[in-house]
Amino acid sequence: DAEALYDAMKGFGECQDSSSIDVKYEDLIDDLKYELTGKFERLIVVLMRPPAYHDAKEIKDAIKGAGTDEKCLIEILASRTNEQIHNLVAAYKDAYGRDLEEDVIGDTSGHFKKMLVVLLQGTREEDDVVSEDLVEQDAQDLYDAGEAQWGTDEAKFIMLLGNRSVIHLQLVFDEYQKIAEKSIEDSIKSELSGDFERLMLAVVQCIRSKPMFFAKRLYKSMKGLGTADNTLIRIMVSRSEIDMLDIRECFRLRYEKSLYNMIQDDTSGDYKRTLLKLCGGDDE
Numbered sequence: 001d002a003e004a005l006y007d008a009m010k011g012f013g014e015c016q017d018s019s020s021i022d023v024k025y026e027d028l029i030d031d032l033k034y035e036l037t038g039k040f041e042r043l044i045v046v047l048m049r050p051p052a053y054h055d056a057k058e059i060k061d062a063i064k065g066a067g068t069d070e071k072c073l074i075e076i077l078a079s080r081t082n083e084q085i086h087n088l089v090a091a092y093k094d095a096y097g098r099d100l101e102e103d104v105i106g107d108t109s110g111h112f113k114k115m116l117v118v119l120l121q122g123t124r125e126e127d128d129v130v131s132e133d134l135v136e137q138d139a140q141d142l143y144d145a146g147e148a149q150w151g152t153d154e155a156k157f158i159m160l161l162g163n164r165s166v167i168h169l170q171l172v173f174d175e176y177q178k179i180a181e182k183s184i185e186d187s188i189k190s191e192l193s194g195d196f197e198r199l200m201l202a203v204v205q206c207i208r209s210k211p212m213f214f215a216k217r218l219y220k221s222m223k224g225l226g227t228a229d230n231t232l233i234r235i236m237v238s239r240s241e242i243d244m245l246d247i248r249e250c251f252r253l254r255y256e257k258s259l260y261n262m263i264q265d266d267t268s269g270d271y272k273r274t275l276l277k278l279c280g281g282d283d284e
Helices: 003-007 016-036 037-050 051-063 068-078 082-096 100-107 110-119 131-147 154-163 166-180 182-189 194-208 210-222 231-237 244-257 257-265 269-281
Strands: none
Touching: 016 037, 037 231, 037 269, 051 082, 051 100, 051 231, 068 110, 068 210, 068 231, 082 100, 082 110, 082 257, 100 110, 110 154, 110 194, 110 269, 131 154, 131 166, 131 182, 154 166, 154 182, 166 182, 166 194, 166 244, 182 194, 194 210, 210 231, 210 244, 210 257, 231 244, 231 269, 244 257, 244 269
8 A cells, every 4th residue: 555655665765875776776666657657656756766866857857858947946956955966966977977067057048057057066155153244245245236236246146145154144134134124035036037036036045944945835836726746746755854844834834724734635545645644744
């Protein structure tokens, strides 16, 4: 049954030596695809893949063929840690024999492309020591690059939001609010546009609170008619052992209903039962 299969698959991806991954899990995935169908099959296959390899597949699918799934690109690259980015780049090379940065450059353009390339370096500062002087300087530089002038110095936004540490930027955003008398999000909305704007907003959201960022993405994947199942599956699997409890709390606070409840109302069958196992509990 679904629960037994879930329990058997859970953790398979995490504990594999990467040198033995491709043969073992691809063979197993082929067997599963033969036995299972539909959304449940998709979910179990994702559970089987090591996280970096699934990120690699999602990005490969997002940029192949005509058109690009920018939302998928944005979600993954804005939210992953340096280590996760490095693992993703290595997995992409291993799985497809291609350079991820080159493929992203070939499929995107403008400032959107430049920021994605910065994120793909996985070089965000991780120092916990914060300089008040640098916080003030960066906040002023962001203000000068946008609100304080005609036009926008996008390179300054890219450099600061793409490289500074999370704790540093959280303080920069507070300082920015004092200088500009508006939030950094409001300035990004008025100064930037298109996919670049959406990417920078996602980066800011992830710096402020990754659990809230994912709570919003999960809600959007299920609200209204139809379900964005790829998004739902990707987030439920990738965050299940990282910050699912925090995501559930953010979800309940923001939407006044539990994530568990929404999944229950929006999905069915073995697919639903497995998603609810990943969710872990009801917060109603």
